[in-house]
Amino acid sequence: MGKTTGFIEYEREEAVDRDPIERVKDWKEYSAPFTDEVLSRQGARCMDCSIPFCHIGMDIGGATSGCPVYNLIPEWNDLVYKGKWKEALERLLKTNNFPEFTGRVCPAPCEGSCTVAISEPAVSIKNIEQSIIDKGFENGWITPRIPDKRTGKTVAIIGSGPSGMAAADQLNQVGHQVTIYERSDRAGGLLTYGIPNMKLDKDVVNRRIQLLEQEGIKFVLNTEVGEDITADELKEQYDSVIVCTGAQKARDLIVEGREAVGAHLAMDFLTAATKNVLDNKEVPDTLDAEGKDVIVIGGGDTGADCVATALRQGANSISQFAINPALPLKRTSDNMWPEYPQVFSLEYAHKEAKEKFGEDVREYSIQTKKFVTDETGKLKELHTIEMVKTRDENGMFVYEENPGTEKIWPAELVVIAIGFEGPEHPLLEQFGVKTNRQKIDAAYGEFATNVEGVFAAGDARRGPSLIVWAINEGREVAYAVDHYLMGATSLPTTLAV
Known part of the structure; x- marks a missing residue:
């Protein structure tokens, strides 16, 4: 090679x-x-x-x-x-x-x-x-692939993120009529509203969605399954249903003063910014970083996207908190190849922030203790303490406060980006789908829930993960659903199903 x-x-x-x-x-x-x-x-x-x-x-x-x-x-x-x-x-x-x-x-x-x-x-x-x-x-090499014939089978997919679209793409190509339901005003899920435009241009997302539509997939927007259409209606109208709603339930930070005006979850912040870019829709003042001291809580990719967004909105200052220590510059002995390298790096957002403010905006081993507001309820500062990461007698990592390291940070906007817990449960309860540890209970490789004809894939089943895993699950659930509908399938799989 x-x-x-x-x-x-x-x-x-x-x-x-x-x-x-x-x-x-x-x-x-x-x-x-x-x-x-x-x-x-x-x-x-x-x-x-x-x-x-x-x-x-x-x-x-x-x-x-x-x-x-x-x-x-x-x-x-x-x-x-x-x-x-x-x-x-x-x-x-x-x-x-x-x-x-x-x-x-x-x-x-x-x-x-x-x-x-x-x-x-x-x-x-x-x-x-x-x-x-x-x-x-x-070069025009990618053109609509119209199926030669239709099977007469219908599939409803709830959620238009990467797992839902991958499943739809696979099932459409073998001739099933696929309809994707999306509660938002645009398809794409987190590809559209969870990842900012400078990282993934929405024209790239729309180009793919338009191609899928040309190939015969139907997108129904502004429609929340469970409210605008019930689970029973969906099961009656379609031969199979796939739940690909993602892990939309954000993990919140439950500390004193969390109700402060100016403290927001990351998806609310990123969605408002993207709607401003796409629709020129004004960003609500409490979600706008312009001229404000901004703190992003959470050291992951979503946190970095929030840093980059706040920069473009014109933040006065930005700090990003991570509870973990900084990663080493090189692989350690317990992180050897071919494991994913847990090493220090500067993401695109951190490079931008360093150029703007002259230093890395990340702060490590920091725990937020409380939010403090002014007399009108607006956020004015954040109180933190440094943490020490050690192993207990069982070898598990534990975090302990380091006395005397308390600090007060000026903050008028705080964005909480500490991950997601799992799918929202009201829809699952309406379907009667069982869950396990916040996720839909459906075995990988089978993807079938306890409800006949109802399958699950992506973050809703797997838990918060990578886009590439969502595509994997979309492809594999399509194999399972096609086999369920037809008794056999020509779709590819990497699993012995």
Whole structure:
């Protein structure tokens, strides 16, 4: 795969992103594409490693290692190296329904388990993936695939995120009539309102949705199943139902003063900002970072997106809190290849903030103690204490307060981005679907709930996870549903179902 000695001859090259100071002035995608010449060199770095761990797609050490949709990475790396772009696109689309999404927002566990990464920087898999699909659209190679015939079977999918759309795409291609119900005013789920425009341009999302519509999939927007249409009505009208509602229930921070005006959950903050970009809808003052001291609580990707959003809104200052210590600069002995590398990095938002304010805005080992308001109930400050992370007698990590490290932070806007708990339960109760630990109880590989004809996939079943896992589950639930409806299926699967 690639050039035999490419990984020795060529170094990894990073994309030359737009200037951080300039890009925070707009909401356009921050990344800039590689040239074909650079991409060929990067594809050449893919070595003939015999066992390509880049697409093992499994959890190791509590994190994903390798590609969960089992992309044929060495194959399309080799084709890009040789300039065979159309062939590379064909190989990519065999396993991934939406590489334009994963190529932009996936954290690239494939690169963490790349064999080159044992001793050198990994092959630029993610950038190559995005370039392949973007070139496919640019050259008109991607056109509507209209099924030759219809089966007469109907499937309703609740939720238009990546798992719902992947399931719809697969089922539509084998001839079933698929309808996706979405309670929001736009399809796409978190792809639309949970990920800001500068990270995933909504034209990219809309382009895919329009293609799915042209292929025969119907999207019903502004319709909440359970209210606008009942679970019983849905089961009566369709031969099968798939619940792909995601893990919409955000984890909140229950501390003194949480009710302060100016303290918000991340999705509320990000959604308001995106609606402003797409519809020029005014951002409510309490959700607008302009001129304010902003604190983002949560050290993950969503927190970083909130930092980038606050920057573009014109925040006076920004701090991002993480309860964990800073990650090491290099892999530690308990985080060896091919595990996902738990190492320190500067994400796009942190690079922007560092350029804007002259320093990294992240604060580590911080626990919020309380919110404090002024006499009108508006947030004015945040009280914190430093935490010490240790192991108890059972080897489990525990956090203890470090006395004397209390601090008061000025804050007029706080965004809470500490993750999600699972799906919202009223809809599940109406269906009579059982849950287990906040998630829908449906075994991976079967995806069937306790209710006849009702299946579940994505974050609603799996719990909060990666977009690439959502696509995996969408593809696999489609296999299960097609088999349920027809008694057999021609859809691909990586599972022994």
